[in-house]
Amino acid sequence: MITVKLLKPYYMKVDKKIVRVVLAYQYFALLINDQIYQFIPTEEREIQVNRKTKAIENIHATFAFQKGKDIIYKSMYELIMYPNFLFQLHSIVEPYFTNINIKQMTNHERVIHELEQLNIKRRIDQALDTNNKKLFYELVQYLSQVN
Known part of the structure; x- marks a missing residue:
């Protein structure tokens, strides 16, 4: 079982389009x-989130984690499968998001938004199927925040 134990930015870089969450040792930890x-x-040393679409831009990034001499590599794609990672990341970058409603989104942004919503709903169904109450409540809470 893998969960995100700690996710805090070392510092933030913000421009018009991207919020960069810069990470450092002891600010990000996994419980494996x-x-x-x-x-x-x-x-990789940062997580890049689009301020307008709220999508993670560097989805192909790889992060390294160490315990003693053992090093484990996790891709961003793997990390976003953990709802507590998304929940913690969202709480960090949420103040920097550009307020935009669905009517103002481009077709591309609207499709991405809808796919993200469907993915979360599928994960909720999986949590119900496996009777994972903790995951269910985390996902429902996350879904209510991004809508």
């Missing part, structure tokens, strides 16, 4: 099989 793995900045 009851062992804490600390982020090490050997691969």
